[in-house]
Amino acid sequence: MAAPATDRNGKCAFFVEKKKRFxxxxxxxxxxxxxxxxxxxxxxxxxxxxxxxxxxxxxTVNRNKLEAHLKKCNSRDKAKPAYYAEDINAGSPVPSQHSLQQVTPASLSSWSARASRRLGNPLRRQVTLCERSAEADNPKNGDSARKHLKQQASILGHLEALGLLRRGRCFVEFGAGRGKLSHWIHRALEGHPPERLQMLLVERSSTRFKVDGKHRGGDVEFARLHIDIQHLDLTKVPLLERRLPLVGVGKHLCGAATDLALRCLFRSRPTPGREAGRPPKRLKAEAAHPGGVAGLALALCCHHRCEWRHYVGRRFFSDLGLGPAEFSAFCRMSSWATCGVRAAPRAAGAEEASDGGLPSPSERERIGRRCKLLLDAGRVEFLRAEGFDARLTRYVGAGVTPENVLLTAAPRPPSPET
Incomplete structure (x- = not known):
């Protein structure tokens, strides 16, 4: 359908049927x-x-201009940047055959209890708000915005408690999205002593409404990398030539992305044959990156999207007598913690019914939490093997987000003997 161009104020005369307009x-x-x-x-x-x-x-493209268009089309294959290294953080391939131990609520409880003993205090509750993040209580913000701000404020508070929220650092935000977490870190450091400050944002997807413009031209050296963490070699990123200590941050770093981020921070390019058989020995932070790793704070989520190949806690699982098949079962059941089927309203005193022979909704939630704890315990063990004090914290209430566990780490102080 078309109308004369003169009747359309210079606009196209093509009628877009799907949108019901010209x-x-x-x-x-x-x-x-x-x-x-x-x-x-x-x-x-x-x-x-x-x-x-x-x-x-x-x-579409004009037929006679196709050759010229293909040279500049945004969808053309582009040259890989220097910091792209295929699968550098992916981990070793998964074996084809695995045996599966019987996973029952009793066996899961036993495994999670063993994990808890190794972790010490496995999951404490500590909501630590950064004083310079008062926007979290601004009544002008809607409910969704307040929840995000409370999470960001608590993450900043934990960074501050660990001595990581300071200048003289390079903050690497993994899964940066719009870059709001880096924005609030930058805001919190305004007015601090004039040391160098760097922000490196890593995001594989194209993102609208980014806040990157608020960093450029100010007191911060800023860069955004459009790359999957799986292929990122931090040693080749130009911004990091300044050799500042790295602080890894992330808000709801989904599933395997957490493991990829940990590998990215703590490992350089693996040598041939290094990962055959038993999980590899990990490289120290100073060997992997010129500036070393000063610490991290990663808000975890979506454990059902973890993958054995990328997982950093394989040695921990092996020590518990577990392997890839059990890992896969735990990943699937972990979703029960946050999105399990809820029971219909019950009369007072009535028994909570199970669904089709499955555990009751409340029991499924407890099982899902245990699965998450087991998966996260492997990450804590990985960080401890790197010489870091690591812990898991419920950093906000479940009413803010059901995915409310924060993984934090800072270098372990040297022993008196050394």
């Missing part, structure tokens, strides 16, 4: 249709007609 693109003088809809015009827009781009079917 195209809003401005047309060239003397034309009725924009370049995207030029096929509707006699002569195909004066250039042999338009065809679907072979690199991306979501847009």
């Amino acid at each position: 195209c809003k693109m401005v047309v060239a003088k003397g034309r009725e249709f924009c370049g995207e809809h030029a096929n509707n015009e006699e002569g195909g827009g004066g250039g042999g007609g338009r065809i679907v781009c072979p690199l991306d079917p979501k847009h």
